[in-house]
Amino acid sequence: MTQTREEKKRQTRKAIIAAAVRLFDLKGFEKTSIEELAKEAGIGKGTIYTYFQTKSEIFYAFCEEQLEFIHEELARKTDPSAPLIEQVMTIFMGEFLHVTRNKEFGRFFMQQVLFPPEGDRNRFAEVDNKWLELLFSIYQKAQQRNELRSDIDLLYLAGHFYALYVVVVSSWYAGRIETEEVAPGMRMLFEQVLEGLAPSPQAISA
Amino acid sequence: MTQTREEKKRQTRKAIIAAAVRLFDLKGFEKTSIEELAKEAGIGKGTIYTYFQTKSEIFYAFCEEQLEFIHEELARKTDPSAPLIEQVMTIFMGEFLHVTRNKEFGRFFMQQVLFPPEGDRNRFAEVDNKWLELLFSIYQKAQQRNELRSDIDLLYLAGHFYALYVVVVSSWYAGRIETEEVAPGMRMLFEQVLEGLAPSPQAISA
DNA sequence: CACAAAAATCGACCGCGGTCGACTTTTTGC
DNA sequence: GCAAAAAGTCGACCGCGGTCGATTTTTGTG
Secondary structure (H helix, E strand, O other): OHHHHHHHHHHHHHHHHHHHHHHHHHHOOOOOOHHHHHHHHOOOHHHHHHHOOOHHHHHHHHHHHHHHHHHHHHHHHOOOOOOHHHHHHHHHHHHHHHHOOOHHHHHHHHHHHHOOOHHHOOOOHHHHHHHHHHHHHHHHHHHHOOOOOOOOOHHHHHHHHHHHHHHHHHHHHOOOOOHHHHHHHHHHHHHHHHHOOOOOHHHHHO | OHHHHHHHHHHHHHHHHHHHHHHHHHHOOOOOOHHHHHHHHOOOHHHHHHHOOOHHHHHHHHHHHHHHHHHHHHHHHOOOOOOHHHHHHHHHHHHHHHHOOOHHHHHHHHHHHHOOOHHHOOOOHHHHHHHHHHHHHHHHHHHHOOOOOOOOOHHHHHHHHHHHHHHHHHHHHOOOOOHHHHHHHHHHHHHHHHHOOOOOHHHHHO
């Protein structure tokens, strides 16, 4: 039966990820060796490479699972009728809290998503798309409510907010801001980008 | 004489960096082994570790040199009387071109600067400060010329522009945009952030 | 059921980054 | 000038990520 083999493979794959979740959480990513991982999953070292090409890929697989869950949760939590800034705060702060729950994971994740190695470009493409869809719908509705300019492409709008999110996370990782400063800092940046950095035209004409 | 020893150490250190520049450029960072590096520098493998604690540190040292040079050049190139957007375009495009001259270097550099490992937090602090000083002076002058709101902290202003720079570089690394799209994309984002993402107040009252 | 093809399993092995302790050179104090 | 201490040099060695080919297990076919 063709079923048996596929089924077993799926189970083994799951076992590896499960082992990874346990050990990465316990000892961290770097300090967990492939051999330990294999042992924990009850297979030989070489067999790991039937399922994942590199150690990073195991981490990616774990991330994908997590992200799918996180994004679903955030989509549920977000109130589509709330003001734009509340919605983006909910989403990005939620993402921040999840991503940085395990500091090492978060760092590696951000590094790989933002500046992926040549081969891994589309690694998170699928998850990213769902993510973008959610944000797009938020921005689009904000445009319709006239909270956002309609002459700016959705992709650019997404870029602006994401950019600020990234620098906030980066500032946290670089130790330039403390955890309590993240939310107020992010909110202030979002407010500022909405209003614009240039003085408002009235102020000039006034 | 105390001089001899220190002098020799300085020379050896330089020799290592010189070897690194040559070999990293030739074969890339990952593909250059410490042993090769040592051989090229004319010393033993273990000796490298008297001068640098990890392979990454050699790269950092190289980066610091480069950055100092780049920032000086950019400071010279920038016309303090030009409109703000021209100045930031000059600076960030200059930075982009230098950072991405060697793709692998640029990736690693961005990853480390934005999301540094726990121990390496202040690795680039010194260079960063000079960098920030240059930008601060630009933003401050723009505030005085009323091109930028004066009620926003310089650090936040810097954050806004830097954030956009980062997402542009990230988009390039992730293959979402081509090299030719970098400059126009960055310019458009800068223009938008200056104007603000929200519709202008007149538009609302109109 | 038989048996060849295909796929999966495995651990010995490789190369690399980094460590360590034995050895050499330089500095210090008298 | 010399002996002890301090600092520098080195390559054998360790552990890890990843490869490979020999072996076992599963699948498709008559």
